[in-house]
Amino acid sequence: MPEPRTLVWFRADLRVADNPALHTAAKRGPVVGLFLLAYEQWREHDWGHNRLRFLLDHLSALSHRLAELGIPLRVRTCDRFADAAQAVLRAARDEGCDAVYCNREYEWNERQRDRGVAELLRHNGIEIAGFDDQVLLRPGTVQTGAGGFFTVFTPFRKACLKLLADGLPQPLPEPAAQGPSIEPTALPESPPDFPGADADLSRFPVGEDAAHARLEAFVAEQQVDYAARRDFPGIDGTSGLSPYLACGAISARQCFDVGAAREPFDDSTFLTEILWREFYRHVVFGFPHVCRGHAFRRETDRLPWRNDAEQFAAWQEGRTGIPIVDAGMRQLLATGWMHNRLRMVAAMFLSKNLFLDWRLGERHFMQHLVDGDFASNNGGWQWSASTGTDAAPYFRIFNPMRQAERFDPDGTFVRTWVGDPSAPDYPRPIVDLDASRRAAIEQFKADASS
Ligand SMILES: Cc1cc2nc3c(=O)[nH]c(=O)nc-3n(C[C@H](O)[C@H](O)[C@H](O)COP(=O)(O)OP(=O)(O)OC[C@H]3O[C@@H](n4cnc5c(N)ncnc54)[C@H](O)[C@@H]3O)c2cc1C
Numbered sequence: 001m002p003e004p005r006t007l008v009w010f011r012a013d014l015r016v017a018d019n020p021a022l023h024t025a026a027k028r029g030p031v032v033g034l035f036l037l038a039y040e041q042w043r044e045h046d047w048g049h050n051r052l053r054f055l056l057d058h059l060s061a062l063s064h065r066l067a068e069l070g071i072p073l074r075v076r077t078c079d080r081f082a083d084a085a086q087a088v089l090r091a092a093r094d095e096g097c098d099a100v101y102c103n104r105e106y107e108w109n110e111r112q113r114d115r116g117v118a119e120l121l122r123h124n125g126i127e128i129a130g131f132d133d134q135v136l137l138r139p140g141t142v143q144t145g146a147g148g149f150f151t152v153f154t155p156f157r158k159a160c161l162k163l164l165a166d167g168l169p170q171p172l173p174e175p176a177a178q179g180p181s182i183e184p185t186a187l188p189e190s191p192p193d194f195p196g197a198d199a200d201l202s203r204f205p206v207g208e209d210a211a212h213a214r215l216e217a218f219v220a221e222q223q224v225d226y227a228a229r230r231d232f233p234g235i236d237g238t239s240g241l242s243p244y245l246a247c248g249a250i251s252a253r254q255c256f257d258v259g260a261a262r263e264p265f266d267d268s269t270f271l272t273e274i275l276w277r278e279f280y281r282h283v284v285f286g287f288p289h290v291c292r293g294h295a296f297r298r299e300t301d302r303l304p305w306r307n308d309a310e311q312f313a314a315w316q317e318g319r320t321g322i323p324i325v326d327a328g329m330r331q332l333l334a335t336g337w338m339h340n341r342l343r344m345v346a347a348m349f350l351s352k353n354l355f356l357d358w359r360l361g362e363r364h365f366m367q368h369l370v371d372g373d374f375a376s377n378n379g380g381w382q383w384s385a386s387t388g389t390d391a392a393p394y395f396r397i398f399n400p401m402r403q404a405e406r407f408d409p410d411g412t413f414v415r416t417w418v419g420d421p422s423a424p425d426y427p428r429p430i431v432d433l434d435a436s437r438r439a440a441i442e443q444f445k446a447d448a449s450s
Pocket residue numbers: 230238239240241242243245246270273274275276277278280338339340341343344347365369371372373374376377378379380381384
């Protein structure tokens with residue numbers, strides 16, 4: 001009998017340590033890695049240039065790590081998810097694999113793709129197994145008393161903490177080398193153009209080791225002050241782990257493991273934020289209509305969003321005349337990342353003060369963020385637009401000027417990104433904050449009573 005060989009299909013899990021699919025496959029016998037470049041599909045999913053670049057750099061780093069372990073990585077282009085089943089079957093046959101292992105993805109299109117792949121492989125006598133990797137707790141296992149999915153974060157968190165109290169999921173070690181090291185796989189040199197500017201991603205060095213170094217340094221030096229510092233965009237008070245979590249260079253389990261050694265996991269603001277990420281993953285799984293362009297609260301799809309290409313462009317380019325909004329939007333264009341407080345401020349400004357459809361903003365963020373992640377981005381936008389789970393109540397609209405006073409009190413952040421907002425060439429506000437706030441509340445009220 002030939003030794004069983006397993007094809008490990010990498011997706012949003014570009015690491016060798018704590019990778020359940022890779023770990024389990026390596027215990028079974030020799031492993032071959034596979035990655036499918038789904039350019040067209042990613043474009044449809046509004047991926048931008050920064051996210052693509054970061055992913056390809058991590059794919060290259062992964063191919064080096066795998067090569068050190070003697071594991072080859074095959075990289076193939078398969079533009080659309082609909083063609084994935086044939087591509088995976090072909091790769092499994094080419095490599096003489098009798099099983100395909102992968103870590104689950106929870107968004108609707110990804111689940112449809114995986115269903116098709118599983119059917120075709122089983123039909124052809126190839127075993128397929130999926131593992132839960134992106135989450136601490138499998139979607140569907142954190143339930144309300146009535147047995148449904150949570151739609152409010154606080155009780156979701158409580159239920160998670162109760163389950164996690166039985167034992168935190170332990171990160172898995174990287175697999176043992178399966179032979180002498182081999183040549184790493186070369187990646188395609190010129191991937192197609194994607195939307196978005198070429199941002200300066202130097203804050204995010206590439207690789208699993210870089211992700212770990214960041215986690216360790218954050219936990220050692222900043223985690224205990226995180227609650228006090230995380231809301232101030234002018235200081236480096238957050239972990240900066242989001243791009244690594246998005247492409248899977250680090251896992252939520254690893255963050256919990258290291259973070260919980262520093263402070264109790266059930267009383268940690270940092271780990272609570274990791275649970276927000278978890279929450280939105282459970283939401284996309286439990287309420288797949290959010291993956292298909294709908295508001296979580298479907299009745300809010302009737303809101304009469306305005307159309308104003310000029311105002312939208314001003315928002316995109318950071319020239320709304322509201323300094324804190326413009327500073328955040330310029331940070332996004334220049335660095336591919338935006339501070340969480342400003343994501344909320346900019347998103348509320350677009351959806352409430354400009355009363356433009358939140359989906360336009362969701363798309364723009366996705367096209368520019370290096371950490372672009374459907375579940376967290378959609379969740380954040382729907383929170384800000386008051387259309388989502390546990391959303392901000394529609395009448396509680398941030399005043400961006402007050403937000404700036406509270407969270408950028410000496411104006412450091414604004415000065416960094418827009419210079420002097422009192423200078424004559426700085427734009428005048430494109431909207432009256434008070435009047436537009438009142439108008440938005442009236443629209444939401446009318447919608448609620450119709
Ligand atoms: C409108 C809007 C859009 C967003 N889009 C994205 C996105 O595309 N990708 C993304 O990863 N995050 C998104 N977020 C969430 C949050 O802003 C970022 O995760 C955070 O700013 C990343 O920086 P950090 O790693 O330094 O976070 P930290 O403050 O150090 O938090 C640690 C980790 O917890 C998770 N996290 C923190 N806050 C949230 C949150 N509100 N929701 C979900 N997870 C969270 C992230 O994985 C983050 O890396 C969005 C938030 C809003 C309001």
